Amino acid sequence: MSRKVLMAFCIALALPLGMFAESRGQITLKVWDQWRAENDSKAITMVDDNFMKKYPNVKIERTAMPESEIADLIKAALSSDSGPDVIYSEVGIGFIGPMLKAGAILDLTNTWKARGWNDKLFPVSKSIPSVGGRNYAVGCELEFCPIYYNKTLFKKLGINEPKTMSDLDAAMAKLKAAGVTPWAWGGKTWWNNANLVGSVLWDYLDQDTINKQMYQDVSWKSNPAVKDALNKCLVEWAQKGYYPTGGEALTDDEGLMLFYQGKAAMVPNSNANIEAFLGNIGDKFEVSSFNWPKVTPKSKPNTVAFIGSGYMVNAKTKYQQAAIDYIDFVCANPDSAKIFYEVASKFMPYKKAIPNLKVPRLVAEARAALTDSSLLLLPGINMTAPPEVMTFLETNAVQVMTKQIDVPGWIDQFDSLWQKSKAEGMTLSTFKW
Amino acid sequence: MRAASFKFRPRYQYIGFLMILPVMGLYCVFTLYPIASSVVLSLHDWSGIGPKAYVGLDNYAEAFADPMVWLSFRNNLQYCLGLIAVGVAPGLILAALLAGERIRGRTVFQTIYFLPRLLSMVVVSIVWGWIYNPSFGLLNSIIRWLGAKDFSIGWLGNASFAMWAVVVAGGWTYFGFCMVIFIAALQNTDPSLSEAALIDGANWLQRFFSVIIPQISNVITMVLILTLIDAFKIFDIIYLMTLGGPGRKTEIMATYLYREAFRHNHFGYGSSIAMILTAFVLLVSIVFQYSREKRES
Numbered sequence: 001m002s003r004k005v006l007m008a009f010c011i012a013l014a015l016p017l018g019m020f021a022e023s024r025g026q027i028t029l030k031v032w033d034q035w036r037a038e039n040d041s042k043a044i045t046m047v048d049d050n051f052m053k054k055y056p057n058v059k060i061e062r063t064a065m066p067e068s069e070i071a072d073l074i075k076a077a078l079s080s081d082s083g084p085d086v087i088y089s090e091v092g093i094g095f096i097g098p099m100l101k102a103g104a105i106l107d108l109t110n111t112w113k114a115r116g117w118n119d120k121l122f123p124v125s126k127s128i129p130s131v132g133g134r135n136y137a138v139g140c141e142l143e144f145c146p147i148y149y150n151k152t153l154f155k156k157l158g159i160n161e162p163k164t165m166s167d168l169d170a171a172m173a174k175l176k177a178a179g180v181t182p183w184a185w186g187g188k189t190w191w192n193n194a195n196l197v198g199s200v201l202w203d204y205l206d207q208d209t210i211n212k213q214m215y216q217d218v219s220w221k222s223n224p225a226v227k228d229a230l231n232k233c234l235v236e237w238a239q240k241g242y243y244p245t246g247g248e249a250l251t252d253d254e255g256l257m258l259f260y261q262g263k264a265a266m267v268p269n270s271n272a273n274i275e276a277f278l279g280n281i282g283d284k285f286e287v288s289s290f291n292w293p294k295v296t297p298k299s300k301p302n303t304v305a306f307i308g309s310g311y312m313v314n315a316k317t318k319y320q321q322a323a324i325d326y327i328d329f330v331c332a333n334p335d336s337a338k339i340f341y342e343v344a345s346k347f348m349p350y351k352k353a354i355p356n357l358k359v360p361r362l363v364a365e366a367r368a369a370l371t372d373s374s375l376l377l378l379p380g381i382n383m384t385a386p387p388e389v390m391t392f393l394e395t396n397a398v399q400v401m402t403k404q405i406d407v408p409g410w411i412d413q414f415d416s417l418w419q420k421s422k423a424e425g426m427t428l429s430t431f432k433w
Numbered sequence: 434m435r436a437a438s439f440k441f442r443p444r445y446q447y448i449g450f451l452m453i454l455p456v457m458g459l460y461c462v463f464t465l466y467p468i469a470s471s472v473v474l475s476l477h478d479w480s481g482i483g484p485k486a487y488v489g490l491d492n493y494a495e496a497f498a499d500p501m502v503w504l505s506f507r508n509n510l511q512y513c514l515g516l517i518a519v520g521v522a523p524g525l526i527l528a529a530l531l532a533g534e535r536i537r538g539r540t541v542f543q544t545i546y547f548l549p550r551l552l553s554m555v556v557v558s559i560v561w562g563w564i565y566n567p568s569f570g571l572l573n574s575i576i577r578w579l580g581a582k583d584f585s586i587g588w589l590g591n592a593s594f595a596m597w598a599v600v601v602a603g604g605w606t607y608f609g610f611c612m613v614i615f616i617a618a619l620q621n622t623d624p625s626l627s628e629a630a631l632i633d634g635a636n637w638l639q640r641f642f643s644v645i646i647p648q649i650s651n652v653i654t655m656v657l658i659l660t661l662i663d664a665f666k667i668f669d670i671i672y673l674m675t676l677g678g679p680g681r682k683t684e685i686m687a688t689y690l691y692r693e694a695f696r697h698n699h700f701g702y703g704s705s706i707a708m709i710l711t712a713f714v715l716l717v718s719i720v721f722q723y724s725r726e727k728r729e730s
Binding site: 071072075078079097098099101102103104187188190244245246247248249250254258387388391395396398399402404405 | 480573589591676
């Protein structure tokens, strides 16, 4: 046989063998996520490398894109046969609901038990991406939203960390008198409004009431504490000038800039921004945090919890086992959690002790709060509200502040949208999948 | 000698059709098919994934009964009127000033005034967002320097001024475009009519409104129709500058239908709003054109 013929024969043999390599155990797992920021990307790359060392037959093909892009593409991708196997995206039913109803997302209820995630992961990681007693994702990037504040300024003005709402009011009055804007707030960014209103609402309502609102769709008009909460944060604080002038026209970043410059003293924000705080503030002043203060002497201090996003599995994936192995490795592994804490200051849902964790003080404080049983850690309203209600929450806080509508009018509209969503099967109590 | 004449032969016809076929194909795939799909989608209830449920004209009935649709329609109309005031009118005045033969540096002025039109709306939105910034924006800095601190407000967050603030930004990109069109129209007017009016004792204003404007009325109609289409088509400047806020004060039909479709998963409803918008613009354009032609005849 001539050399040319032999070579042609070898190539002809190798090509199909190469094409069918996956059928012999080699697989490529397609993952869509949002780990785009420099340190986030660094952290997930390290985790992926460790995963591929542990599972040498699995190659991770990761595509990072903005959340808005995933939102635009995910429905079409899941409808096709070539979508990603694992998706890391927003998990509220407002967003994921249609995909759950279409059977496009894998039910992970049994997986939670089988993999021991109930013991290894924080409860909010499970409670937020679940509806009707069934789970569809593993919540990741745990966030909670205390009040971050300029500790140096507080010390200078003789203000202690507020423990009650009266303390907070007194602190804000003192700050205002000293020429400092109490709140760094940008009303143009929707998330800010939802966070502010949601946090104050949750501060005024007890856990039993919150559960009834979220899981039984009780009317929001029936509880006077709702009106008190909104009067406090949307009327009283606005009238007293506790928000930046023209704050309704500022973006989140512009509001934060006031905090970084020391022109505003407090910001209700997520621990997800710790890295930005540390990077922008540097040595200018000391930053610390306190939980939303008690409204009544009997209420527990609370902090609202969120999850940034969650890991889900495409119901059409051919590699279910590998997909679940991947999620388990990223979310329920102490080494992966350590990488995310130390490299990106991101909170993975792994709750057990992580030995030799070296993180900045703010990160350590936040992690301690997550495991503090005296603290009421409640899933935020943003995590569970139907989409039309969310839009209203995000856009219409400013309407009250700018006196376009009053608080009772706001509550009326809010409640009517909630009941409409209930009729459409888009609340936690009525959603079926 | 027989005059040379070109006879249109069938063979050339086929070649002509073949030449335009690729473009027609692209037009069908990327324009006609999506429009047809939107019409079909508007008759269904669909969340973006899974099966569609036929609902007939229910989406349209809901849209006509939806107060947000009417609010956003009014906002579009406000933007349109604002654009006429801030874009078309200044463009016409500038054109009248620059159309004369003896204007020195006319080309330079035309170029400078037209430049904003070349900018991407994303850039325009960001730059004007900075200008309007309540803390460090140029506008408020000037106001404070003039000693009128009380007028230094959050322009894009103020319910009364937000839409006008956006109109100014949009008009800034528009007046140069109008100016160029009007200059071309003015240069095609009959100068003898103006001279005759001058001899009869008409002043500049009278000559402008009674002699020149009627001669360019066709062009003015065309510009107004384009303004209407532009004003009802906008999305980017509102989305980037105000997101429809404060409190939906600057919500327009395009941002509303986008939110309904992509945020609230009501794709059928969003499509019905898009169809209503398209039908409205088409209808107004036809009525406008028809009434102008009727007046002329």
